[in-house]
Amino acid sequence: MTRLVTIFGGSGFVGRYIARRAAAEGWRVRVACRRPEEAGFVRTYGVVGQVEPIFCNIRDDASVAQALNGADAVANCVGVLDESGKNTFEAVQDEGATRIARLAAADGIRDFVQISAIGADADSDSAYARTKAAGEAGVLQHMPQAVVLRPSIVFGAEDEFFNRFAGMSRFGPVLPVVGGETKFQPVWVDDVARAAMAGLSGTAKPGIYELGGPDTHTFRELMQQMLHVIRKNRFVANVPFGIANLMASGFGAVRALTFGLIKGPITHDQVANLRQDNVVSGTHMGFDDLGIQPAAMEAVLPDYLWRFRPSGQYSTVKESAKKLRNQI
Template identity: 45%
Template structure:
């Protein structure tokens, strides 16, 4: 049997939030890794994750099929992690998450490589969200070109560089009010980025069922209100939680979609929040979960304090005041 050093894995989107964790997980397994990104000069932070010469960044743009074909040349396995949370410029949901996924899958099929495609829980061709519809179209395109591709659908992913917990912590730092879209009743199953990366690596190792769709969630199902309460407790800030009906949040999002940083809220995100984002009963029954891959998921409470401390008033040096129990 050939060693992993003889296997080249091309990772599209390997320089992003999830990507750097996937590259690290693959490097620890001794794969040779080609990271396909739009701007390889900004991917230098990946090289220290592996041995000398193990990780190499190349230029590839999903809107230019020839660059995609060049990136998968000689690869034994192709991983697609590319995704966007909001549209901007030429980066449109359909172009990146549907057409881009199709281009990668078609190139993968040409070289006869295996494929692992990361999508999202909630991918649905009938969804009111363009994000969710484009994710579903991407899955369909991948399976049409590579029927044995493994598809991984994570719930909301959290970790040190995320745009989820960090965003709400940053908002709480600058505002006395934190809005709860739809009253904060939407159910989520936050999953740690390291666990998702381990799932990708397991699929690359061949431990996942070919052609199967896995749903990846953390150990707890939490409402959006509970998630924000956990974040506020970690950063030790008391804030007013203001419930916003979906219709009002949708109106505000028409303006806030142009806002910077933590204030940004798009109409498409409001549409996404109208549906729960949790692992389905069908996936559990079929054994298509993190646990089925031998990965015990880490909780938000266990991981988030290790990086959200910077949002406390005095950072890591702030002491947590414990109120005395009433007798």
């Protein structure tokens, strides 16, 4: 019988790539998410009826149990970068992950993949990092055979990293960043999905994997490479952490006064996260242990950032024409 995988957060950035790969490998895929009516696009990843989006609230036992019914494997991709209402870091990344693992264990499910993040640390100044670590601990308590994946910053066509800053570059000659010298090891989203499939299929050794791309760059260097891809000249200005915290306080006040309707571009927790390098430590397993050669950032960025170029999809054509004219 065809195996069934339940992917919590399967319509999100990382989750949709896992869903696509699972469907391509012949799995039946259940995409558990908060808004299944907006996740219809996942149905196209397989044949009719192979991929099904369903409603699930990971803060509720009954909802999670229903999503797990009949599943052979589970992937939890749910996470938040910013708290909103009841979806706090603790409720989603700690209690939610632990709840899924506890109920999966009760159902006798063996293969479990938890998407965490490099920097997960119970002693971190960042609530995001602390609750990621707490979620890992809760998962491993109930599912000691689980595969925990800790990617560095994840990039891809739907990312909220390069797309966000490329969009910001439209508004002036200066591109501000917080933590310009902080190091990252960007990893392609489909490589993370490949690692997740190794865990779901039971071919990966249980434990923690740190996933980083082939190159390490500072935040400033990443922005410079992104600007090169989109053919724009901007000054990348580093915002000191002290000023960033003052900005976060101001944006936090505006958010409180508008009851959350207006959200600022930076929070105190994000500033705390940006103080720490986001790279593979070498103390855990990685892509090599999975037999995966991660893709280079330079090979992927042009495939989706072209829309931010001055001439969009025609930029390369114009550049080629210009070179040809110069040769005549």
